[in-house]
Amino acid sequence: MGSGRRGGAALTAKSLGRVRPRSFYERPVLEVARDLLGAVVVHTVPGDGAVAVRLTEVEAYAGGHDPASHAFRGQTPRNAVMFGPAGHAYVYFTYGMHYCMNLVAGSDGHASAVLLRAGEVVAGVELARERRTGAVDRDLARGPARLTTALGIGREHDGLDVTSARSPLQVRRGSPFDDALVRWGPRVGVSTARDVPWRAWVNGEATVSPYRPHVPKKRRQG
DNA sequence: CGGCTGATTGCCT
DNA sequence: GGCAATCAGCCGA
Numbered sequence: 001m002g003s004g005r006r007g008g009a010a011l012t013a014k015s016l017g018r019v020r021p022r023s024f025y026e027r028p029v030l031e032v033a034r035d036l037l038g039a040v041v042v043h044t045v046p047g048d049g050a051v052a053v054r055l056t057e058v059e060a061y062a063g064g065h066d067p068a069s070h071a072f073r074g075q076t077p078r079n080a081v082m083f084g085p086a087g088h089a090y091v092y093f094t095y096g097m098h099y100c101m102n103l104v105a106g107s108d109g110h111a112s113a114v115l116l117r118a119g120e121v122v123a124g125v126e127l128a129r130e131r132r133t134g135a136v137d138r139d140l141a142r143g144p145a146r147l148t149t150a151l152g153i154g155r156e157h158d159g160l161d162v163t164s165a166r167s168p169l170q171v172r173r174g175s176p177f178d179d180a181l182v183r184w185g186p187r188v189g190v191s192t193a194r195d196v197p198w199r200a201w202v203n204g205e206a207t208v209s210p211y212r213p214h215v216p217k218k219r220r221q222g
Numbered sequence: 223c224g225g226c227t228g229a230t231t232g233c234c235t
Numbered sequence: 236g237g238c239a240a241t242c243a244g245c246c247g248a
Contacts, residue, residue, distance in 0.1 A: 094240070097231075143242070
């Protein structure tokens with residue numbers, strides 16, 4: 001372990017499809033979210049290898065008018081990438097230990113984005129296992145923070161353009177899922193717009209995250 | 223299996 | 236100072 005390249009032979013651009021162009025992201029965020037199911041996120045680390053994840057679960061955030069969005073209270077240094085052009089990665093740190101990755105969608109300045117919640121590792125499984133020690137294969141990228149860990153994504157990737165064929169972080173066409181397999185549900189922990197289903201996942205996929213609605217943490221007594 | 227909770231840092235008010 | 240777009244581990248049934 002720790003020496004030599006991994007995942008190179010199994011990872012061909014052809015099998016994963018073309019890199020999605022910026023125009024793919026410059027659409028309403030719900031359309032982008034739906035079409036990201038089946039798409040493949042590829043992160044390559046020179047000398048280490050590449051890991052590719054085929055998305056099975058995503059969540060849409062609609063920018064300044066969305067109470068659950070990081071953009072709701074306006075632009076800050078942390079969320080600045082969301083207010084920029086589509087097709088860039090917005091990576092944030094949360095719970096003092098986890099990273100989550102979004103893809104900026106919509107028109108410039110709208111600050112909408114799609115959270116990548118879960119997927120299946122389709123290349124670089126060995127490297128993903130190293131990054132996710134102890135996890136069974138099905139759980140390697142099953143959950144937003146698990147997904148970034150498996151891919152090796154951190155704060156340094158915030159703002160990266162994922163539409164370039166030369167980028168170490170790309171999103172490729174992959175193999176889209178049929179509409180009949182796509183399910184929509186209400187988002188977690190949002191009081192407004194509860195009737196709008198902004199979480200999309202693929203029915204029957206084992207890699208869809210198992211987590212339930214988040215309940216506010218109770219303050220410790222004494 | 224489902225439910226609950228501690229971990230641990232940075233961001234926003 | 237409160238809490239977060241989470242996760243893993245522990246507990247009881």
